[in-house]
Amino acid sequence: MVSHRRTSQHAQTTLTGITVVSAALATAAAALSAPPAAADPAGHPSAGREAAAARVDSLYVEAERATEKYNGAQARTKELRHEVAALQDHTARAQERVNRMRGRLGALAAAQYRSGGIDPTVRLMLSERPDTYLEKAAALDRLGHSQAEELHGLRTAQRRLEQQRSETARKLTELEAGRRAVARHKRDVQRKLATARRLLNALPKRDRAAYDRASRSDGHREAAPDLRGAVPDSGRAAAAVAAVRAAVGRPYAWGSSGPSSFDCSGLTQWAYGRAGVSLPRTSQAQRGAGRTVPPGRMRPGDLVIYRSDASHVGMYVGNGQVVHAPHPGARVRYDPVGMMPISSVTRP
Known part of the structure; x- marks a missing residue:
């Protein structure tokens, strides 16, 4: 089971909280889905508790x-808007x-008109689509050098304009598709979070508080781990580590990139x-x-990418700890770097 929660330093308190919460979660899950007997036909309450927590x-x-x-x-729709x-x-x-x-x-045509008529080649130049005429070599023979240059220039400019x-029409179509994708993914996030909230809100107040403590979601800020001796790879990595450590304690908010709240x-x-x-x-x-580095050679400031689909990221800050949302x-908060399967490590 992949989880962001881990046992805190106050092991006895946390384990007690988890036991209480697991039992309450089982009750909530049963109320939202199926009768207890159906959910646990073998009569093992622990199976129901584990399923609800999972x-x-x-x-x-x-x-x-x-x-x-x-x-x-x-991000893609933002790029497309600029494009x-x-x-x-x-x-x-x-x-x-x-x-x-x-x-x-047009000025050339007016001058020719005043002198007795408009040359057919000038009519060609003023037409909306001179391309077909230009395909005929005989037409070019009837053009003077300067007129030919003007016509070639116009032809090139019109093609570029088209x-x-x-390209603008294609990008606008892609932009509209991107907007629909944004809305679809937003609904997906909201739907999944609403389901999780229903499960958690079904808990009695005391049990919900125990869950928050167990998952360290109650705003309690733990003491920073000892990071002495952890040396970043560069000055910019040191600045990034200082910034991410300063963000510890700020809330998670999906789709947010700070400075008051963040997703991973x-x-x-x-x-x-x-x-x-x-x-x-x-x-x-x-x-x-950035550059991929072996997990065994992580330095403070490296990005630790989690899960096979790279759907979570944290920053390594030294001594076996990452900071992540x-x-x-x-x-x-701080968590052990091995809190979940590591996909790769990147050094920006």
Whole structure:
């Protein structure tokens, strides 16, 4: 079972809290799903308690995965908005250039009209689509050198304008798809968190408080571990470690990248941002945002990527500890680096 919760230094108190909470969670899960007899036909209460606790933990993991998908879609739509704005600006400039070129050709046509008529080649230059005429070599033979240059320039400008319009339309379609993906992932996160909240809110007040203590979600800030002798790999890593340690105690909020609240990748992105280093928004992208190092050679400031799908990230701060934003309802905290399966370690 993958879980962000671990036994605290006050082992006896925490284990007692977990026992009380597990029993209450079993009751809550039974009320929300199936009768106790059906949930535990063999008559083993521990099986029901473990299943209920595992379900809450699983919901938090699923919600975090959906959060990282939301973060990725959100980051991509932001990029697309900038790209579309740039394309629209370039398209407007290209349209102005085409208009100026057509204006010069219009002046030439007016001069020819006053002198007795408009040359067919000038009519060609003023047409909306001169391409077909240009395909004929005979037409080029009838053009003067300067007129040919004007027409070639207009043809190139019009083609570029059409390409930019097509690219803008494609990016706008992609942007709309991205917006739908953001909304879909947001609903997914909200649905999973609502289910977890229903399970937890069904607990009696005393048992809910015990759960918060057991999962260290009650705002209690533990003493910082001894990190003396932990030397970061660089000055920027040292600055990032200082930032992430200063964030300990701030609440988890999905989709948030600080400074008052964070999700897992938002925390590491913010901390390295304080050090002047730009990291991608998602834990999956942060995995590739630097040099991969063996877990046995971790240094303070390294990003520790968890789970096979890279859906969680924390920052190693030394002496076997990471700082991370665990899950909704919890706060940024220290935990052992081996709290869950490590996928990889990245040194930005």
